[in-house]
Amino acid sequence: MSTVVLKRTNQKMPLVGLGLWKIPKPSCADTVYNAIKAGYRLFDGAGDYGNEKESGDGVRRAIADGLVKREDLFITSKLWNTFHAKEHVHALAKKQLELWGIDYFDLFLIHFPVALQYVDPNHRYPPEWWGDDGKVYLANTTIQETWTAMEELVDAGIAKNIGISNFQSSLILDLLRYARYEPQVLQVELHPYLNQQPLVDFCKAWGIAVTAYSSFGPQGYIELGMDKSAASLFSNDTVQQVATATKKTPGQVILRWATQRGIAVIPKSTTDERLAENLGNLKFDLSEEQLKSISGLNINLRLNDPVLIDPRLSIFA
Ligand SMILES: NC(=O)c1ccc[n+]([C@@H]2O[C@H](COP(=O)([O-])OP(=O)(O)OC[C@H]3O[C@@H](n4cnc5c(N)ncnc54)[C@H](OP(=O)(O)O)[C@@H]3O)[C@@H](O)[C@H]2O)c1
Numbered sequence: 001m002s003t004v005v006l007k008r009t010n011q012k013m014p015l016v017g018l019g020l021w022k023i024p025k026p027s028c029a030d031t032v033y034n035a036i037k038a039g040y041r042l043f044d045g046a047g048d049y050g051n052e053k054e055s056g057d058g059v060r061r062a063i064a065d066g067l068v069k070r071e072d073l074f075i076t077s078k079l080w081n082t083f084h085a086k087e088h089v090h091a092l093a094k095k096q097l098e099l100w101g102i103d104y105f106d107l108f109l110i111h112f113p114v115a116l117q118y119v120d121p122n123h124r125y126p127p128e129w130w131g132d133d134g135k136v137y138l139a140n141t142t143i144q145e146t147w148t149a150m151e152e153l154v155d156a157g158i159a160k161n162i163g164i165s166n167f168q169s170s171l172i173l174d175l176l177r178y179a180r181y182e183p184q185v186l187q188v189e190l191h192p193y194l195n196q197q198p199l200v201d202f203c204k205a206w207g208i209a210v211t212a213y214s215s216f217g218p219q220g221y222i223e224l225g226m227d228k229s230a231a232s233l234f235s236n237d238t239v240q241q242v243a244t245a246t247k248k249t250p251g252q253v254i255l256r257w258a259t260q261r262g263i264a265v266i267p268k269s270t271t272d273e274r275l276a277e278n279l280g281n282l283k284f285d286l287s288e289e290q291l292k293s294i295s296g297l298n299i300n301l302r303l304n305d306p307v308l309i310d311p312r313l314s315i316f317a
């Protein structure tokens with residue numbers, strides 16, 4: 001199994017994709033191109049990552065060189081917090097499509113359940129979390145208003161599938177009460193130190209596919225100084241033992257722990273070796289006991305939390 005079938009459209013979402021956060025602009029087009037060459041078909045972008053144009057350049061070059069067709073790719077993007085109001089959702093999705101140089105997203109997600117005051121993209125793009133004075137300005141847009149506008153993106157052919165990111169179950173349950181189109185994907189931080197089992201079980205019960213972000217736990221946060229000094233998962237004894245037993249790398253073991261249970265992963269890498277290594281996680285299986293031993297590493301360590309931006313944004317409390 002290398003894909004997960006999404007509810008409503010029955011579209012197949014690849015279980016492994018490339019995460020585009022922190023891929024530097026100058027090398028981003030080459031990284032995307034090389035990833036397509038290596039076999040990647042899913043790309044996980046966002047307005048907030050600041051490299052949509054460069055990601056699109058890589059895609060266009062790969063299509064021009066005959067490596068793939070647009071319909072072979074699964075391109076995800078996300079709506080940023082400052083654009084939650086209904087009058088901005090459509091305009092921003094269109095702007096993001098223009099930057100990518102494509103005419104639809106396969107999946108469009110609400111990036112965070114946090115509405116911030118609008119920032120004109122001509123003033124600053126991506127707008128990030130702070131106003132010009134370094135303060136955080138909240139907005140009163142409800143998730144219902146934003147979700148209704150997301151549904152209109154589906155009607156307009158701008159997004160084939162829509163979903164959410166960084167949502168917890170009670171908020172999802174409320175969204176399901178009014179949704180005309182149910183969210184097809186939930187993207188959340190998920191790794192052996194934060195196994196999110198109750199949320200994964202909730203999504204399974206509702207037929208919502210789960211995508212894990214930051215699969216390698218602290219690794220992706222070291223360069224931002226946000227790793228909370230947590231021990232590396234790659235050198236963890238349990239991960240190492242399973243890697244030795246299966247003759248795979250620690251990275252492949254960590255990814256397979258998710259994909260074998262139908263959870264999609266989007267590891268970010270800028271090197272050809274690791275791109276190939278990460279995609280290779282689909283080519284072996286872990287035993288039930290090995291899966292369990294890795295799940296047992298859970299310490300509820302959350303690294304990506306907007307509470308670090310502003311205490312009013314403690315969305316996971
Ligand atoms: N929805 C959200 O709010 C949200 C939040 C965070 C992330 N995301 C998405 O999830 C993606 C992945 O998360 P992430 O970027 O936080 O981190 P990640 O994929 O868990 O880790 C990336 C780090 O691991 C290294 N790495 C990659 N493959 C490796 C391997 N096989 N062995 C050893 N090291 C390896 C990378 O270095 P090199 O680049 O040098 O290989 C990089 O330092 C993001 O790019 C983004 O698309 C979404």
